Amino acid sequence: MSIKNSCVYLVGGGPGDPELLTLKALRLIEQADVVVYDRLVGDAVLDLVPTGTARIYVGKAAGDHALPQDEINELLYRLAQSKTHVVRLKGGDPNVFGRGAEEADYLEARGVRVEMVPGVTAAAACSAAARVPLTYRGLASGVRFVTGHRRNDGELDLDWRGLTDTDTTLVIYMGLSTLPLFSAKLMNAGMAPSTPAVLIASGATPNQKVVKATLSTLTQRAEETGLEMPVLTIIGEVASVASVRETPDENALDRKLESGVV
Ligand SMILES: C[S@@+](CC[C@H](N)C(=O)[O-])C[C@H]1O[C@@H](n2cnc3c(N)ncnc32)[C@H](O)[C@@H]1O
Numbered sequence: 001m002s003i004k005n006s007c008v009y010l011v012g013g014g015p016g017d018p019e020l021l022t023l024k025a026l027r028l029i030e031q032a033d034v035v036v037y038d039r040l041v042g043d044a045v046l047d048l049v050p051t052g053t054a055r056i057y058v059g060k061a062a063g064d065h066a067l068p069q070d071e072i073n074e075l076l077y078r079l080a081q082s083k084t085h086v087v088r089l090k091g092g093d094p095n096v097f098g099r100g101a102e103e104a105d106y107l108e109a110r111g112v113r114v115e116m117v118p119g120v121t122a123a124a125a126c127s128a129a130a131r132v133p134l135t136y137r138g139l140a141s142g143v144r145f146v147t148g149h150r151r152n153d154g155e156l157d158l159d160w161r162g163l164t165d166t167d168t169t170l171v172i173y174m175g176l177s178t179l180p181l182f183s184a185k186l187m188n189a190g191m192a193p194s195t196p197a198v199l200i201a202s203g204a205t206p207n208q209k210v211v212k213a214t215l216s217t218l219t220q221r222a223e224e225t226g227l228e229m230p231v232l233t234i235i236g237e238v239a240s241v242a243s244v245r246e247t248p249d250e251n252a253l254d255r256k257l258e259s260g261v262v
Helices: 023-031 069-082 100-109 122-130 179-188 215-224 252-259
Strands: 007-012 034-038 054-059 085-090 113-117 142-147 168-173 196-201 209-214 231-235
Touching: 007 023, 007 069, 007 100, 023 085, 023 113, 034 069, 054 069, 069 085, 069 100, 100 113, 122 168, 122 196, 122 231, 179 215, 179 231, 196 215, 209 215, 215 231
Parallel strands: 007 085, 007 113, 034 054, 034 085, 142 168
Antiparallel strands: 168 231, 196 209, 196 231
8 A cells, every 4th residue: 555545644632522522533533444542532532433443552641651752653654554544643632732743743754644633622621611711801811831741750941930920821731740849939930829720630521620729739739639630730810710610629528527627
């Protein structure tokens, strides 16, 4: 088979709710010869892959890649040599902390046709599900997406002072383990400890959990509510608007009983 007849579709699978897939993503999944997918692709989305279509899991939890990125690139290239319709399904959007462009570059440099299909990124999905606006007239005129992931556990090299701009909402992806660092660095750089914040775990899925906090209580709130990945953190005045819906904290009574407050 000639590689000229093949296409690798880099498809955004959204946050996990299949109804948040684009129609194009759904059509491509249904027509795929093979689907190569990540850890954050929801089970309900995978259920849309027709029985009989090959599926290949390539993982990717922080520091735990089922396949390293260069092997994923090579796998896609190999698949394009024998299949016409290769779907590379990613959580959220391929171009937001998704390494979609790296995969596209690798494939296109080897003559493989690539098409990119956007998906609903976690920030948009969590914003809607928890009712935290990302921009809001008079509170935030812009939004910034930053990574909380430290490459090879090295230093998180961010412009901390620049991130303290109170007119811009800060959205942190992959930041659960680095929350203490974020709080400390942002407060050191001048952001008020009382700045409102929201933590959203598994947003737009049946396991969604929403926890309100402030910049200074982020770590404590994440720990006491037992938040588990994936977690998105939104910091800024937008987190104080009335519509923000916190998930009832089922452990609150136990904690009060333990501490003798009740
Ligand atoms: C490697 S990044 C991938 C982001 C993805 N490409 C996107 O556009 O949403 C993984 C991070 O996205 C965030 N994330 C993805 N899905 C999420 C969800 N359903 N709820 C909360 N955060 C999510 C978390 O911060 C997680 O650590």
